[in-house]
Amino acid sequence: MSMMAVAEQTETEPVVEKKSPGKALWLLAPGVIWMSLFLVLPMLMMVYVSFWTQTTFTIEPTLTLKSWVTFFTSDTYLGALWTTVRIWLIVLVATVLVGYPAALFVGLFVKNKALQTVLLVLCVIPFWTSFLIRVLAWRPMLGKEGAINMILMNFGITDAPIEVLLFSELSVIIGMTQIYCVFMVGPIAFMLGRIDTSIIEAAQDLGAGFWRIFRTIILPLSMPGVVVGAIFVSVMVLGEFATSAALSGRKVNLLGNIIVTQVGSLKWAFAAVAGVVLTILMGAVVAALLRVVDLRKEL
Amino acid sequence: MSTVLQLKNITKTYGDMRALSGIDLALPGDAYISLLGPSGSGKTTLLRVIAGFEHPDGGAILFDGKRIDTVAPHQRGIGFVFQNFALFPHLSVAQNIAFGLENRDVDPVTDRRVVDARVRDIISLVGLSGLEGRAVTQISGGQRQRVALARTLVTEPRMVLLDEPLGALDANLRARMRAELRAIRERCGVTFLHVTGSEAEALAMGDTVLVLESGRIAQSADSDTVYNRPASPAVARFLNCYNLFPGRIEGGTFVGGVGRFALGSGAPTRAASPAYAIRYDRVAVRPREAATAEDEIRIEANFVASEYSGAAVNSFFALDDGRVFEVESHLSHAAPETYAEQGRYALVWKREDALVYA
Structure with a gap:
């Protein structure tokens, strides 16, 4: 009897229609439209324009490789490319060296979650002022008669002002490291904060000292944070022009600065070539960083 | 039986709360000891004090006759199995187990072949053969428990502290692991101090059962005595x-x-x-x-x-x-x-x- 009843029940059960997954795709529509119009299309346009013919004051849509050849045979442009890569690498290393210990302190040694948040917010305080003010504020700091030189001379540590502090590659690196460090600290502190304390205690209990634990447990577990931070810093530093313009006294020309001057003098084709080169460089850097750690496993 | 661990008048307070108020204890070598206490009775604190993760406010801890209160946790030679197992998530089963041998400060094993051999032995002892290369996120709760135990046992501690080791397992597995833990301990010949909030687990597993009540040892006896002759009304109440x-x-x-x-x-x-x-x-x-x-x-x-x-x-x-x-x-x-x-x-x-x- 009961078997019959079960059979009957299943028969009378209404057929549930399978939801088509296509409907959920509508959620993507705004993003896809926006990005196509304002990101993908302009990028394709940039690649296209880089092959246009540039004369002194006009640009014509006749396809040519001339701008590309000029870019890769000119010392100015290749020099800018090399400077961009060099400054990016130095700033990247500097932000890790300054940021990692700070993140280690905040993420691992501060047990109080509220205090952790306060310390991370402190890192963001420089962002309460505008980017340009932050960059320009370095001038009275680093200048020949700036605060640092005055202090050094008043204490008798130096006799003459240190001129290399401002309007040099060093000042650009100091400025960029300060501005972008927080983008390194945040992701690393976040990853470190996620490490269960008992894991570190377990390593201790198994006999490992602090440096061993750091090398074998803490560092590998925080690597996704370092990679995410490095991606943030890389993308921002590679596209920089304002810091180098304000702090180098035009001595440091990054690809960003080249693009700005070319656009300023209506050399759209050259600007487009530099733009394409910069985009490829960023893509390569991000792809390389993503190979270091499998982020899919961590997020 | 020789005494392996001795606690003398150990006290520990957190703010106004007395977690441990004068613990006196002597644990024999080669024995299974269960430490039973309601939540908040100070049992985890006691374990953490013995392991060195917390410093006692007063009293002395003697391990093998030597005072270890001031010795850092990584130099005490006491194993600790965490309730949540605390496995290293980025290492495989075999790498987790080899961690202590390779990375300890005192007398690390540098010969790859020795490490491999010892890891292989302990893996077969705890019944994990075939899972050596697996990530610890890809194995079941019971298997993780065994990795945690193997990781500690392979370093050959004189004593192993287990903080509610079966708490994270389902009932069926818990019953099976009880027998297995006892068997593994007998094969290793070390002292296990097993903390639990379950009276059934404490009575079933311990050669000696310690009952902790408001930061004090309320009773220390064999299971039969604790069950039939609880030393105080508090112990009787807790036996449920x-x-x-x-x-x-x-x-x-x-x-x-x-x-x-x-x-x-x-x-x-x-x-x-x-x-x-x-x-x-x-x-x-x-x-x-x-x-x-x-x-x-x-x-x-x-x-x-x-x-x-x-x-x-x-x-x-x-x-x-x-x-x-x-x-x-x-x-x-x-x-x-x-x-x-x-x-x-x-x-x-x-x-x-x-x-x-x-």
Whole structure:
């Protein structure tokens, strides 16, 4: 009897229609439209324009490789490319060296979650002022008669002002490291904060000292944070022009600065070539960083 | 049996709260010791103090006769198995197990072949063969438990502390791991100190059972003694198998909230406050009019509900002073009786079966 009843029940059960997954795709529509119009299309346009013919004051849509050849045979442009890569690498290393210990302190040694948040917010305080003010504020700091030189001379540590502090590659690196460090600290502190304390205690209990634990447990577990931070810093530093313009006294020309001057003098084709080169460089850097750690496993 | 660990008057406070208030303890080598305590009794704190993750405020810890209070945790040579296992998530099963051998400060093993051989041995000891290369996120809870244990045992500690090691496992697995933990310990010959909040687990596993109550060792004895002769009303309450009555002793009787109980021949156990305890399974339920023998105590109560647990039925009665009284009837003794709801019954037990504290 009961078997019959079960059979009957299943028969009378209404057929549930399978939801088509296509409907959920509508959620993507705004993003896809926006990005196509304002990101993908302009990028394709940039690649296209880089092959246009540039004369002194006009640009014509006749396809040519001339701008590309000029870019890769000119010392100015290749020099800018090399400077961009060099400054990016130095700033990247500097932000890790300054940021990692700070993140280690905040993420691992501060047990109080509220205090952790306060310390991370402190890192963001420089962002309460505008980017340009932050960059320009370095001038009275680093200048020949700036605060640092005055202090050094008043204490008798130096006799003459240190001129290399401002309007040099060093000042650009100091400025960029300060501005972008927080983008390194945040992701690393976040990853470190996620490490269960008992894991570190377990390593201790198994006999490992602090440096061993750091090398074998803490560092590998925080690597996704370092990679995410490095991606943030890389993308921002590679596209920089304002810091180098304000702090180098035009001595440091990054690809960003080249693009700005070319656009300023209506050399759209050259600007487009530099733009394409910069985009490829960023893509390569991000792809390389993503190979270091499998982020899919961590997020 | 030699003493492997000795605690002398260990105290530890957090702010105003006394977590440990003067623990004196001597643990023998090569034994399974369970440490039973309700949550908040200080059992995890005690374990963390022994391992060195917390510093005691006072007292001394002697391990193998040497004081270790000031020794860093990584130099104590005491193993710790965490409740959540605390496996290294980025390392494989074999790498997790090899961690201590390769990375310890004192006498690390640098020969790859020695490490591999010892890891292989311990993996077969705990029954993880075939899983060496797996990520620890890809194995089951029971297997993780074994990795945690193997990781500690491979370093050959003289003593292993286990913080509620079976707490994260499901009931079925827990029962199996109990037997296995005991077997593994016997093969290794080290002392296990197993912290648990489950009285059944503590009684089943420990050669010696320590009962911790408000930061003090309330009793230290074998399972049988703890179960049948709890040292204090608090221990009896925590064992979850005694009906307890507060009250006082007057002449030869105990005066409690629901009447006077004549005392048996034994002397009352000394305790901070007087109490009368009768085990759930020592009580018989009879109709009100049934006769009572000379050596029996009888009270009346109203039946509330009963709970079937397979081998036994636990019946709950409301006493006249509002307390709940529990009776456990084993179904191997008699067929389960059905009681009328709110019906009044006589609850009867032998005078000699009661435990009296004064």
